[in-house]
Amino acid sequence: MLPWFLMIASALLAYLAYDAARLSTPADSVPYSQTAKGLGQDVTHVPLSEQHRLKRWNSAFGLGDLAGTVWLFGILSVGALAAAVLAFFRV
DSSP: OHHHHHHHHHHHHHHHHHHHHHHOOOGGGSOHHHHHHHHTOOOTTSOHHHHHHHHHHHHHHSSOOGGGHHHHHHHHHHHHHHHHHHHHHHO
């Protein structure tokens, strides 16, 4: 039962990695006003130079580059697949 569960989990994680790769954009191409809107901030009267500083701070200490979720789901998928293969051969 466990090997089949791991195979299904691997397939789901692979799909999430594919979906995240399809939807990801480079962090430099997204204006900070879009990020601020997601965080509930209003930056309509903030100068662009200040928005750029906030964007750099957010990429270093805040949300970071969300394109890294592709790697996260990919590594989890490969790990689940490897565990499933080991579980199949152990039985």
